[in-house]
Amino acid sequence: MKTPAYSLIIPVYNRPQELDELLACIQTQEFKDFEVVVIEDGSTEDASAIIEKYKEAFSLAYYVKENGGQGFARNYAFERAKGDYFIILDSDALLEPTYLTEVDKAVKAEGLDLFGGPDQDHPSFTPIQKAISYSMTSFFTTGGIRGKEKNIGGQFHPRSFNMGISRKVYEATGGFKITRMGEDIEFSIRCISLGFKSGLIPNAFIYHKRRTDFRQFYKQLHFFGRARINISRFFPKELKAVHFFPFLFFSYYVLTGIALLAIPVYGLILLAGIVAYSLLIFIAAFMSTKSIKIATLSIFAANIQLFAYGKGFAEEGLKKMFNSTAA
Template sequence: MKFSVIIPVFNRPDELRELLHSLTKQSIADFEVVVIEDGSTIDSKKVITSFDDLLQFQYLVQANTGQGFARNNGMKIAKSEFFVILDSDVILPKDYLQELARAIDIRKLDAFGGPDAADKDFSALQKAMDFAMTSFWTTGGIRGKMKDPAKYQARGFNMGVSRKVFEATGGFVDPNQGEDIEWSIRIKKAGFKLELVKDAFVYHKRKNTLTSFAKQAFSFGRNRVNVSRFHPGAIKLVHWLPTAFLLFSLSIPFFFFVNKLLFLLSTGVFIIWSVGVIISSAVQNKSAKVGILSWFTSVLQLWSYGLGLPLELFRKYVKG
């Protein structure tokens, strides 16, 4: 088999059903599916059974260990030479595995990371959250739109490694806190070729509310600090930009009492950024509603990440 698709799942059988359905539509069929039930109280056995005639399965039930270690256990029993790691809340375009196979063969990749996108059938809020996580206006393209694919750090919702990489590096060393970024850095340090494959994108069907979306972005900021425990240079200038945005946007009202010109300039910059976000998202999604929602999700994402990073650094270095 060309691929083993590794899917950890925790109490999300309906999500898994959608992902498995998209796997049955793949333009190549040379793969197995390894589902790891990570301590679920609502298992996915019935869902998996309903696809038995369409997909090749391995089904592992275990006590809860966290998604990183669950993925490791899935890779240990996988039969192929290349492991594709997916989160249960993604849906695959029909040519996903074909595009991935082509990139691996032509570019001689040992590992890869792929971007995410919003399907046309997603809700307005899901599209707005996707924009906030992937747009140049918010993340600068580091989640899948960068020019140099070799600089990409794979995310666990859509990444993969060869069996050789897994055996040489040992897989994930942290179950839940930036474990994908940490492993990406370690893979490259070990001399393996990990690159972004832009055409191997997934539709990321986030189930977040605005509150849970903010909590997730906050944890991403904290996780970057956790990665720096293993790799001291993991926090770069680009990761401080959300904190700079947070401080800048919250300072605008105070500039009115300090310096009127500074207030006008800062207000103008914020308005330009806001208009850019709204128009860019509205055009991309062909919806003014999504454009306006994207302003809220973008501010929320930047503020939350921008708060999580310094607070976790404070906890790490000041509070020990």
């Protein structure tokens, strides 16, 4: 049996409907030399009915395991995948029919062992999803770091919502070392440290659904802030000055709240800074989306993003500091 060029790795946890939409996109791919490996990571709402729907459409393997987190679910798939390259996709992604064509073209032309593409919003997304997408990719929120040609101070670090590796990378690294809390960034840094060539493939983008409400978004970004500190436990030099920006934003919010209660006049001065930042977000988002509603929602998304990330960063930073002191 011929070895497929690519194995598409999709961990799933209680998201059968999203998997259905992603597999429908995969079915339309122009490039056909691939297999799909779906890992059900301890779901209580499994996707077996969805798998049945597509098992005749393309090569599709489906495995069920106890919950262990997305990093180890991907390792489980790596061990069973047959392709020369592995492409990791989040289940909440949508693809254009040209996705694999663009990946294959760039991998061959540039000799990439580690690669990824950017993410963006789809016309069908809700206004909140579009506002979150804007915030997560905006220059004014540090979101612009994602999906850039080079990471600050080095090569492009692919993220696991849209990440590819060669089989050589897997054999050299053994896959993910941690299962959550920044596992994809730790993995990218480790791959690059071993000399593997990394590159962004701009045309191999995905439509990323992200979170559907601000409460979920807050929880996700709080986790991301904690994850950035967790990565520094493995690679201390990867904690850059820009990563402290959300922490400063969070601290500014806390200081503003204290000042409003203690010395209102100073609190109002500080509050003016938050208002000015929010106005900047509105103008930039409106210029990007041409929608007053999305631009307004982007104010909430940007403030939630920085506050939640900064709070998670501070909490995990304190935990790391006290644990180090205790040690």
